[in-house]
Amino acid sequence: MKRVFWRAGLALVIALAFSSIIYGTSTLKNMQEQKKAIQQxxxxxxxxxxxxxxxxxxxxxxxxxxxxxxxxxxxxxxxxxxxxxxxxxxxxxxxxxxxxxxxxxxxxxxxxxxxxxxxxxxxxxxxxxxxxxxxxxxxxxxxxxxxxxxxxxxxxxxxxxxxxxxxxxxxxxxxxxxxxxxxxxxxxxxxxxxxxxxxxxxxxxxxxxxxxxxxxxxxxxxxRQREEALLDKKIEEHIAAIERERQKQNNNALKFKEGFLKWPLPGHYRITSPFEKREDPFTHKIAMHNGTDIGAPNGTPIYAAADGEVIYAAWMNGYGNTIMIDHGKNSSGQHVITLYAHCSSLVATKGAQVVGGQTVVAKVGSTGRSTGNHLHFGLKIGGAWVDPMKNTKK
Structure with a gap:
């Protein structure tokens, strides 16, 4: 059941990660078609x-x-x-x-x-x-x-x-x-x-x-020429916005370095469930636990693990209140995304730019399918979940 939730979450992450560029490209195409119609x-x-x-x-x-x-x-x-x-x-x-x-x-x-x-x-x-x-x-x-x-x-x-x-x-x-x-x-x-x-x-x-x-x-x-001039201006502005978006993603890719994710819960280092196969506490079946659970009191601030952009900030089925941050691409060209689940409340909003180790994005809680207050910390690189502890520095 948890795997189903993760698949749904993955699809949503991919959609959100590229939505701005896709939307921008689609809008640009529409404006270019409008310009073509005006020119005709x-x-x-x-x-x-x-x-x-x-x-x-x-x-x-x-x-x-x-x-x-x-x-x-x-x-x-x-x-x-x-x-x-x-x-x-x-x-x-x-x-x-x-x-x-x-x-x-x-x-x-x-x-x-x-x-x-x-x-x-x-x-x-x-x-x-x-x-x-x-x-x-x-x-x-x-x-x-x-x-x-x-x-x-x-x-x-x-x-x-x-x-x-x-x-x-x-x-x-x-x-x-x-x-x-x-x-x-x-x-x-x-x-x-x-x-x-x-x-x-x-x-x-x-x-x-x-x-x-x-x-x-x-x-x-x-x-018509006035409309064309206004549309040209909008197209230029839109192209500039798309370019800024791409540049921002490129900048994010440059900022991200393997092994240097910051610890999301400073002062709280107790691992309650590592990244491994385990017995699901609800279904009692053996399943892969695609993240690391870190115990902490309710309301403890959760910090972004690296610079990036919040691409999801809402309820996500079994994960309860969830934050997802896009950190751009690593040196191998793989997309890097971190996930923060079971939060009691969300601080950051979708589209917000965050700074690793400085920006509070949420607070610890036990929402969704959870047995106690903790942070479920997940890391996805190139579309696959990996052990966040191997890439995080305390």
Whole structure:
């Protein structure tokens, strides 16, 4: 039964001895995995940021293209506006010329009609009188030719005035058509200008939205980088802690020397049960007694046998209140652990650093499977129980 207790105690000792390093390594691995996840997230966000910047750049290029088109359309509109103003002036001038030409034509036509009317009313007497007043034949023919020229002149002038009027009317019509065409072109240009302006507004909205998304991604990247920096700091601190733990164990190994365990009960040297096979006082069966029992009054201080770290300070089945101290490794690389059992009370706590021969770790008692006040002093080297008396100096 006692062997079962020792096996359970051994498993617990091993677990406790390496728990800090194992836990530290496990925690470090978790933090490194967290860092890897953060780095992957940062990489993903950088890819999103690049895509968003490319999108913004593309939209900016489109806006520049539409700005150029807007500028060109505006130039066309400016030219059209100038030409329309000029065309309106031309039309107004032509219309004024047309009015003048019509007035001249009307006046000349009116005068001609008056002469024709007079000739009709009075017959050809005036023309005949003009001819008869000729002094000779030559004068007659001259007067006749003159009268014919007057008639021909009237006809020519009427045709010329009519041609001028028709030409002005044609010019007016052409100018009106040109003006209408310009106004149509202007209307189309205005529509195009408005379309471009709407597109520019839409593209500006796209850029605003993209910039907002870009700023959000940048803030997320900064947050991830901040988390990564904090995690890096924690990892560094954790690695340093693990290194300190290893260094401490290495220091413990250097401090421990065979044959120089200090006596745990100064002034009390009575061995009540040595390290050997014996009859178990409870089962009455022969079994190995894996330690040395040292008799002492209840409450006697128990000192650490060597420098080390308390890895167990609690009740341990048949051993009652028990202290276990890890002293690191000896020169052969074997782990050294001492055990103090059946204590009435525990002074040291788990994790405490103790100094051999100086630190009180517990007090003598008779807890657990015990027949009287004593200290069960055990020593394990390299996983095997050995006689503590061969390694202890009184």
């Amino acid at each position: 997230q940062i990489k993903k966000e950088y890819e999103e940021l690049k895509a968003k910047k490319d999108e913004i750049s593309l939209v900016y290029q489109e806006i520049l293209k539409y700005d150029q088109q807007y500028f060109e359309v505006q130039q066309v509109l400016d030219v059209l506006e100038t030409r329309l103003t000029e065309k309106k002036t031309e039309i107004e001038t032509t219309q004024a010329q047309l009015v003048t030409a019509k007035e001249k034509e009307d006046v000349y036509y009116k005068n001609t009609k008056e002469r024709i009317k007079v000739m009709y009313e009075y017959g050809n007497t005036e023309y005949i009188a003009v001819l008869l007043e000729s002094s000779n034949a030559m004068d007659f023919y001259n007067r006749l030719e003159y009268l014919n020229k007057v008639v021909e002149y009237d006809k020519t002038m009427l045709r010329r005035l009519e041609d001028i009027r028709e030409e002005i009317e044609e010019t007016e019509g052409r100018l009106i058509i040109e003006k209408a065409e310009m106004e149509h072109t202007q209307a189309e240009a205005l529509i195009r200008k408005n379309d471009i302006e709407n597109i520019r507004v839409l593209k500006s909205q796209q850029i605003a939205a993209a910039n907002k998304k870009k700023e959000f991604i940048e803030s997320e990247i900064k947050e």
